[in-house]
C-alpha cells in the first residue's frame with residue numbers, strides 16, 4: 001500500500017503537471033493550499049466537503065488532497081462551469097457535481113463548505129455556505145495589502161479594461177480586520193485565520209500572457225510545451241515563502257476557518 005506521504009507527493013506532482021499552463025504563481029498557490037488542507041484534515045474531521053462556486057478559477061482540483069484522505073467531494077457551480085470542470089478532473093473517482101438548482105436538497109449536509117476568492121465579490125454567498133454546512137466553513141479572499149495591488153489597479157487604469165480577475169470586490173472584505181468583522185456579524189465562530197501563499201512574486205491579478213495579449217504581442221499556445229510535474233513542483237518550491245512578519249505585504253490570499261453556530265440559524 002502506498003503511504004499517505006507518498007500518495008500526497010504523487011498528487012502534488014499530478015496537480016503540478018495538469019495546471020502548469022496557469023503559470024508558476026498559480027501552481028505555487030495550489031501547493032500552499034494542499035499543505036493547509038492536509039493540516040486542517042489532521043486537526044478536524046471532514047467526511048463530506050463541498051466547494052461552492054468559484055470553480056472557473058480553481059476547477060475544483062484542490063479537493064483531490066481531501067479525497068485522497070477519504071472525504072466525499074461535491075462541486076457546485078453553474079452548469080456551464082461544471083462542464084468545463086468535469087473535463088479537468090484527472091483522477092479516476094469523480095466528485096459529485098451539483099448545480100445551484102439542487103442545493104436546497106443539500107442543506108446541512110456537509111462537514112465543510114469552502115470557497116475561493118468569491119466572498120469579497122458576493123458576500124451574500126456566505127448565506128448559502130452557512131445553510132449547506134452543519135459544521136465548518138473555509139473562506140479565502142485575495143489580500144488587498146499585497147504589494148502587487150497598485151500594479152493591478154494601474155493596469156486597469158491604463159488599459160481601461162473592466163476587471164474580471166479574482167482580485168476585485170469590496171476592499172473592506174479583502175483584509176483580515178474587515179473580513180473578521182463581517183464573519184463575526186454573521187454569527188460565525190472563527191477557529192483559525194491567517195495569511196497564505198506568500199511568494200516574492202506580486203499578486204498583480206493579470207498574467208504576463210494576458211498583458212502581452214492586451215498590448216497586441218504574440219503569445220505561445222497554452223500547453224504546447226509541457227514539462228514533468230516533478231520539474232514544475234521543484235520550480236515552484238524554489239520560490240521564497242515569506243514568514244509571518246512580512247506576510248501582510250507578500251501574501252496573495254488570506255483565509256478564515258470558521259464553525260457554523262447552528263443555534264443562531
Ligand SMILES: [Zn+2]
Pocket residue numbers: 152156162163164165167168205206
Ligand atoms: Zn483586474
